[in-house]
Amino acid sequence: MLDLNAKPDRPLVAASILSADFGYMIRDCREVLGKGADLLHVDVMDGHFAQNLTMGQDMIRALRRHLPDTVLDVHLMVERPGDYIDDFAKAGASNFTFHLEVHHGDDARALIDRIKDAGMTVGMAINPATPPDGLAPFLDLLDVVLVMSVVPGASGQSFMPEVLPKTQWAAQRVGDKTRVEMDGGLSPTTAPAAAAAGCDMMVTASALFGSDDRADVIRALHESAP
Ligand code: DX5
Ligand code: ZN
Numbered sequence: 001m002l003d004l005n006a007k008p009d010r011p012l013v014a015a016s017i018l019s020a021d022f023g024y025m026i027r028d029c030r031e032v033l034g035k036g037a038d039l040l041h042v043d044v045m046d047g048h049f050a051q052n053l054t055m056g057q058d059m060i061r062a063l064r065r066h067l068p069d070t071v072l073d074v075h076l077m078v079e080r081p082g083d084y085i086d087d088f089a090k091a092g093a094s095n096f097t098f099h100l101e102v103h104h105g106d107d108a109r110a111l112i113d114r115i116k117d118a119g120m121t122v123g124m125a126i127n128p129a130t131p132p133d134g135l136a137p138f139l140d141l142l143d144v145v146l147v148m149s150v151v152p153g154a155s156g157q158s159f160m161p162e163v164l165p166k167t168q169w170a171a172q173r174v175g176d177k178t179r180v181e182m183d184g185g186l187s188p189t190t191a192p193a194a195a196a197a198g199c200d201m202m203v204t205a206s207a208l209f210g211s212d213d214r215a216d217v218i219r220a221l222h223e224s225a226p
Helices: 022-034 057-066 083-093 105-117 131-136 161-173 191-196 212-224
Strands: 012-016 039-045 071-079 093-098 119-124 144-148 179-183 203-204
Touching: 012 022, 012 179, 012 212, 022 057, 022 212, 039 057, 039 161, 057 083, 071 083, 071 119, 083 093, 083 105, 093 105, 093 144, 105 119, 105 131, 119 131, 131 191, 144 161, 161 179, 161 191, 191 203, 203 212
Parallel strands: 012 039, 012 203, 039 071, 071 093, 093 119, 119 144, 144 179, 179 203
Antiparallel strands: none
16 A cells, blocks of 8 residues: 655656546446556535535545555535544545544644544644644644645535645645645646645645646646755
């Protein structure tokens, strides 16, 4: 299985299943993995932190059963991520990312420990409007820093270039073992700016699943680094 702690020589492509056809979920996942996507990104929303209801542990379990060797990068846009650590670990999640907006300070430190104890890698996500300072105490403990380039809630929104300085801020401070992920509005057009800012893990939903040539989108993201 892909090791998220190994610095990649080109940006990793995380296919966000939010834009897959839910009626053909495993078929769509196999297709994009076969065309070069490095991992799957699973967006969990609770209708409170983000105004949408998406999926949970049963989807993770099904993905894990059918795709035993695929990294499942689970992004929790929920108010109480701590409620899901054990269930998601058992279901087969690989990486568990929660938002700085719901857990910070000592509270976040405790959550990071629990996620690691459950056997998952850990990420912290930050919304476009949130300043990055709250991430600083945790950078050495994180496997993934996730910079949101849209307001969480839905696929298909426009990339917000104003978060690029925050991406650069994170990329300059993390060690080789930590990935700098961006999520929202990434496409062959916007990916070069993300890569130039230091993003080495790119989430894509609508640009990938909405394309007639998915292999070409994946290739463009892989080749977007300067
Ligand atoms: C947004 C989700 C994203 C979303 C990305 O709230 O966290 O992962 O699926 O969708 P696109 O790539 O279409 O912006
Ligand atoms: Zn996401």
